[in-house]
Amino acid sequence: MTLSQDTEFEPLARPSTPELIAERLRYAITRGRLAPGRQLGEAHLAAQFEVSRGTLREAMQRLVAEGLLRSERNRGIFVVELTDDDVRDVYQARKTIERAAVTEVLRSDPGAAATRLRIPVEAMRTAAVERDLTAMADADQEFHEVLVECAGSPRLHRAMRTLLSETRILLGELEEVYSDLREQVTEHVVLRKAIGTGDESVAVRLIEEHMDDAVHRLLARRALAGPVAAQP
Numbered sequence: 225m226t227l228s229q230d231t232e233f234e235p236l237a238r239p240s241t242p243e244l245i246a247e248r249l250r251y252a253i254t255r256g257r258l259a260p261g262r263q264l265g266e267a268h269l270a271a272q273f274e275v276s277r278g279t280l281r282e283a284m285q286r287l288v289a290e291g292l293l294r295s296e297r298n299r300g301i302f303v304v305e306l307t308d309d310d311v312r313d314v315y316q317a318r319k320t321i322e323r324a325a326v327t328e329v330l331r332s333d334p335g336a337a338a339t340r341l342r343i344p345v346e347a348m349r350t351a352a353v354e355r356d357l358t359a360m361a362d363a364d365q366e367f368h369e370v371l372v373e374c375a376g377s378p379r380l381h382r383a384m385r386t387l388l389s390e391t392r393i394l395l396g397e398l399e400e401v402y403s404d405l406r407e408q409v410t411e412h413v414v415l416r417k418a419i420g421t422g423d424e425s426v427a428v429r430l431i432e433e434h435m436d437d438a439v440h441r442l443l444a445r446r447a448l449a450g451p452v453a454a455q456p
Contacts, residue, residue, distance in 0.1 A: 245273055245283035253292050253303055254392035255358070260305040264293070290389055306393060311442050314390050319435040321372060321384050326427045328375035329419060337374040338420030341367060345412050352405035360405055361395035367412055371419075394442060401441045411437075 252258045270280045284301050287293040294304050306314070329337045347363035350356075365388055372384040402408050411434055418427040 241275060241279055242282040242286065245275065245280060246286040248273075249283065249287055250290075250292060250389060253287070254389060256393075256396050258303050260303050260393070262303045263299075264301045264303070266300070290386055292389055292393075304390075304393075306390065308443055308446065310390070311394060312439055314387060314394070315435045315439045318368070318384070318387050318391065319432055321380055321387070322368065322431045322435070323428055325372040325375035325377075325380055325384075326419065326431055327424065328377065328380075329371070330422050330424045330427065332376065333374075334419050334422045337371065338416055340370050340374060341412075341416045341419065344370060345409070345416055348405075348409045348412060352409050355405065357396070357399040357405075360399050360408065361392065364395060364408070364412070365392055394438075397442055397445060398438060401445050 249258070249264075258264070264284065266277055266280060266284075270277045273280060284293055285295075288295050288301070292304055293301050295301050344363045344367035347366070348360060351359035351363055369381075369384060369388055373381050375381075399405070399408075411430075415427065415430045415434065418430055
């Protein structure tokens, strides 16, 4: 049997150009470099990426499907603006997924999950000391993605990744409401400990409180800040 006949030696999948462009746009949106409400100029972006407009459209449609961009007929493509109802919905969906993930993790190998969660927790500690809001948001997101990944369910993980793209837009707002980032670190330290000790009732309660607290903080901040005009 030749190597070409063995399925283990099939050609490796490579990211397509639309995938690569979608990843760059996703990064710019979730890091706030493309502001909510901003219109994306198709011709300008295609020229920047040095691709055809058709290739760019394919990339942007991927992000429309993910909920990061919205398409308006006869107007164009815009960066999504997450409303207060969106905030509630995103965190309610995350609560459902992460509750299920915690249950599965504690039925399988909570010790292994706690070990993996140590890395993002330590990254959060460092970010808190340095008052690095971007690094804190990245580590926060990694913690919750790892938690769901440890559940061993590809579907839960896939759903979580979509929600985390929207969450990452909100994390920029959320980090600013903590006067002391060590408070945020402590929330994750306590949750990791509950998972490591296999205490399901405490871990589930902490997940629910963590999600509810994020919604409360975000909506309170928005109420104080008032409406923000969309960037043209």
